[in-house]
Amino acid sequence: MKIAFAKISSSAYPFKLNFDNISFEGELKRLESRLVCVEGLLKGFAYKLCDSCGQELELELNEKTQILASDGIYKDNPKELADVIEFFDGQIDLMEIALNEFESYMSDYFYCEKCKLI
Ligand SMILES: [Zn+2]
Numbered sequence: 001m002k003i004a005f006a007k008i009s010s011s012a013y014p015f016k017l018n019f020d021n022i023s024f025e026g027e028l029k030r031l032e033s034r035l036v037c038v039e040g041l042l043k044g045f046a047y048k049l050c051d052s053c054g055q056e057l058e059l060e061l062n063e064k065t066q067i068l069a070s071d072g073i074y075k076d077n078p079k080e081l082a083d084v085i086e087f088f089d090g091q092i093d094l095m096e097i098a099l100n101e102f103e104s105y106m107s108d109y110f111y112c113e114k115c116k117l118i
Pocket of ligand 1: 050051052053054055111112113114115116
């Protein structure tokens with residue numbers, strides 16, 4: 001799902017997309033001429049093996065995310081703490097953002113109930 005930067009104004013532009021058992025829903029808002037804020041909620045279920053014993057876990061996602069999408073190279077404001085993703089075709093690729101967020105969530109360690117107690 002791609003949305004042109006030109007379409008986004010300072011009023012919220014809602015979006016929703018799905019992949020696997022996950023939905024990513026939120027809104028886009030223009031902050032500066034070449035910067036759009038993507039606020040979303042990653043929700044759903046994913047499966048992963050316990051990082052200690054290997055038992056399969058069902059993870060329930062409910063992750064708020066805030067990403068800045070830059071129209072071209074982002075060079076201003078190095079103090080800004082939010083993650084910035086640069087797009088070079090004038091469009092915000094929401095699926096790419098969703099998958100990035102999902103992957104960074106999944107790259108954490110997860111433990112099953114038994115291993116959590118140790
Ligand atoms: Zn375990």
